[in-house]
Amino acid sequence: MTPLSTATDRPDSLLSTTNPDLSKPQRVGFEKPEYLAPATHLGPQSPHASATSSPRSSSRHSQSNQEQQRHLSSRSSSPASAGSYDDGPRQTILASFAPRVACFASEDTDDIAKEKGYSGGFHSLLRPFAEHVPGKVVIRDSVGASKAWEDFGIRLIQYQAEYRAVASSVGPLQSHQTDTEADQPEQRPSSDSPSVGNTRGSSIEAIIIQWIHAAQDNKQTPGFQGLVDGPDSQRPSTPATAYLQYLRKLLSETVQEPYETFSHPVACIVAVSSRSPAPLEKIRQMYSYSGRANNAIPPWVAVDYLRYYVLVHDEDHDDIVKSTALFDLMKRHFGLHCFLLRIRSLPCVGTDSEVTESPRCHWKTADEELSEMEEFKRGSSTSASQYIFESDAVAIRSFFREMVTQSIIPFMESRVVTWNDQVASKRRGIGGRFMSLSKRWTGFGSAKGAGTATATGQNPSNSNFDPSRGYYSPEAPEAIMRQLADYSFMLRDYKLAFSTYDSLRTDFSNDKAWAYHASANELAGVSFLLTPQVLSTRARSEVVDQKIEAALYSYLTRCSLPFGAIRSILLTVELLSERGPGAAEDAARWAMKSLELGILSPILQVLMTERIADIRNTERGTGLLRLGSRRRQAAFWNTLATVLWERLGEPVPASSRLQMARTVMDGLGSQAINMPFPTMRLLYSKLSSTESDLDGGDEPLIELDPTPPPGQMNGTLVDLTERPQRQDVSEILEDADASGFSAIEANHPDFAKAPLG
Amino acid sequence: MSYYFCIVNTRDQPTFELEFGTSKQGGDGIARFSPEARELNPFLMHASLDYVDDLQWYTNQMYLKRIDHISHTHISAYLTPTSTRFLLLHLPHPPNTAPVPPPQSSTSYSPYGPYTNAFPGTTFNPSSSLSASASSTATTTSSSNTRILSSSSSAGGGSGGIPNNPTSPQTEEAIRLFFTEVNEVWLKSVMSPFGGPLEKVGSPVFRARVVAAGRKYL
Structure with a gap:
């Protein structure tokens, strides 16, 4: 298989796994991998x-x-059942929240x-x-x-x-969510919880790097039965699957909270x-x-x-x-x-x-x-x-x-039914509102767990949350509600889960139970996205954005739990990206936001960049004018992913990304000639030359077509690669500064034949 | 602030490119992009054309304001009636301080290196957020944090210059004035019988006028 054909195949295969068709009943979508397996x-x-x-x-x-x-x-x-490595992100997410x-x-x-x-x-x-x-x-x-x-x-x-x-x-968990710390961040014992995030994150990274290398070895020796367990066909051969692996590993973590x-x-x-x-x-x-x-x-x-x-x-x-x-x-x-x-x-x-x-x-x-x-x-x-x-x-x-x-x-x-009748409906009804109001303002209402808390005298606000220990006792109504929501989530009754999480959010924020608050917000957003209904723009901005935003804020600034923040962003991105073009735009926005938050490790940054590129690639636009097309964005993010892989010292994924970037650039077609900006060509030639160096130089990573189609840039590219390869961009730009044109621009066939003003 | 200004014709080709720095608050008018940023800036510009193409149907203004940003690199756009696009990429950094060169960030990219930094305890880590930003812009800007950013803007805003905050209304207004002036000059330039809206604008006079406009407003 030539590298070019793998590059062209990949977007389509990715598209087929993330089925954006919402009109079908959901179950059909889940059966799909079975047929495709x-x-x-x-x-x-x-x-x-x-x-x-x-x-x-x-x-x-x-x-x-x-x-x-x-x-x-x-x-x-058929071991290739649902839940195997071939699943799309949505199946992975659904299956990950299992009892x-x-x-x-x-x-x-x-x-x-x-x-x-x-x-x-x-x-x-x-x-x-x-x-x-x-x-x-x-x-x-x-x-x-x-x-x-x-x-x-x-x-x-x-x-x-x-x-x-x-x-x-138990120790660290107790310490990081008392309400005094929320107000005084300098007292936060930040050494504990981030270290949890660190160990989790770094072992996932190690796995992903192993995988990428295994895929690399695989490419060189086709019959290699690898060191990673799992049949050969399940091994990721593309970075896009490396991202899915990351998602799966992240969701596999079973640390109890x-x-x-x-x-x-x-x-x-x-x-x-x-x-x-x-x-x-x-x-x-x-x-x-x-x-x-x-x-x-x-x-x-x-x-x-x-x-x-x-x-x-x-x-x-x-x-x-x-x-x-x-x-x-x-x-x-x-x-x-x-x-x-x-x-x-x-x-x-x-x-x-x-x-x-x-x-x-x-x-x-x-x-x-x-x-x-x-x-x-x-x-x-x-x-x-x-x-x-x-x-x-x-x-x-x-x-x-x-x-x-x-x-x-x-x-x-039966648990869900019981709790829904006995605990949740009481709190949802008018009486429950009154109780929580009176509890909040007058302090005379009492709930089941309040007796112990007042007895110890640590809980002036009369809530069931114990700030010194940092958790609700499992008998408290809030904890039971949370369990009800989680049970219904695991039973895939997302509507009930959403309404329960939603009502819990205010309780948790009143009690200043920030980790609970963050998690309830996150899952409210996620369960809303999982509800099989048409997702309007308004619902997206009002429900999903708001909740995930609140979850991120609580996770990061109030509890320093970057793991939760990363998980909520990944879930949101994946669930949004398959719900049509407008939602894909939102998905890309969230993914970009995750890059800006500075909570991602280097490898996850690259994977995220690739994910943005893939999402952008799916946004082809509608109508004659191709409104909403994001092809140029896709080209940019693909290029960026190439650069980042290069910096990580991983030539193989870098080269496959470069292929994709080339493909997207070529596909711009009628909108633009290829690589309109002169410095773009420079970066590309530089990238491709370093890649061929690293790869052993046996095959050029960009196919330099000997017979370029008319009007394309390939001729110029060949010229560039024949020059001293590490020519600095600044040189070119200074050149341009001096005369208004760089020497390369003059070689541009479209400009060369035109008189210059 | 460092600026990268670009005029893009209807076929997505640049007909004019210029890099310059701020002249306000004692700036020397020299752009300080890191080498990586200079390589990626054109891609960023090109990618933001997607947004211009979308936005042009939703507004009757020629000035489209800030249309795109990737970490701290922001892009403002201006659309002429002939669909020629003026794009201005601006990257804030403290005036008269060169950005810390990014080798330091490239070491943190090494795959087996400081993974301890992978999930930093501090929630907003400026350096890692910058290395995250794919734009690989210069590393230093203290403005990664919105709080710091707003404080610096309030400090700089007092002196009357453009605050170091790309999202502020003052910056927006300054860029609008810059675009308007460039538009005037550009119109005269493309009326030349030897050129056209699709051709390169190579006139040194035009370049000088754009540089002057940059010095005046930005």
């Missing part, structure tokens, strides 16, 4: 896998109807997984399967309308590791195995440990999440009759949220029959990915891909399907 990285076993649809465990349960079987078997043969489910496994359960070759224990065995629930998941929203989603998934977090990690981070409950567990899987001598006692023990008894759970996390009990049966060593009896006992003791998972404990190698490649985790955090790469480089992990028995894969998939559709979704739905 290339079948290139299916394993050789895939036809075999679809033929053997004989799941053992699921036939035992009532849910295993034919429909589900079909789904499971078809899904098992978190903690996995709490007993030691003997972990041992089974370790015997199978999963060194991370039971959690690492299940995790890749959790990211996509096979088949359609039907969710009912607050008005009772059902909607089926193809790409629903959950994220599995490891219970023990999670809460050990969080316990240590008090001010948003997305990362708080919705449910907890309590897993014991058939090897356990006393499984029921073990479950009881683990149950009590999963509540407040565990001191590691931070006080802002609500612990009334769903518990789901799993009995892992070892097919190779244990007796199924015994396990079934035990499972019946479990059901009697712990209710309906139980599952008997039958897996084999023998390790599995790729040469066995009836094996399938274990699916990959698409939502690893950057740190996990980095440590994995390190391990791979050290050679401790033998192969990038892991194999699993076909029967195990089917069992685990049907486990997740049943858990999500039968337990987690109904649990979340």
